Amino acid sequence: MRVIVNDEPRETAAVTLAALLEELGCAQEAAVAAAVDGQVVPRSRWSAQVLVAGAQILVIRAAQGG
Numbered sequence: 001m002r003v004i005v006n007d008e009p010r011e012t013a014a015v016t017l018a019a020l021l022e023e024l025g026c027a028q029e030a031a032v033a034a035a036v037d038g039q040v041v042p043r044s045r046w047s048a049q050v051l052v053a054g055a056q057i058l059v060i061r062a063a064q065g066g
Helices: 017-024
Strands: 002-005 008-011 032-036 039-041 056-061
Touching: 002 017, 017 032, 017 056
Parallel strands: 002 056
Antiparallel strands: 002 008, 032 039, 032 056
């Protein structure tokens, strides 16, 4: 299925947000937030958030440094 992740088209076999974030390699990071179609999805709901073709996903990783 084709989704948009951070404004970039991406083909994925993931059917949930949790699976997509695992595919992206950031599911286990503590400082990650995600939104689907403009709605923030709490980490506790990632496994329940079903993705559909064309979904717009925003993944934000907090960074620290200087």
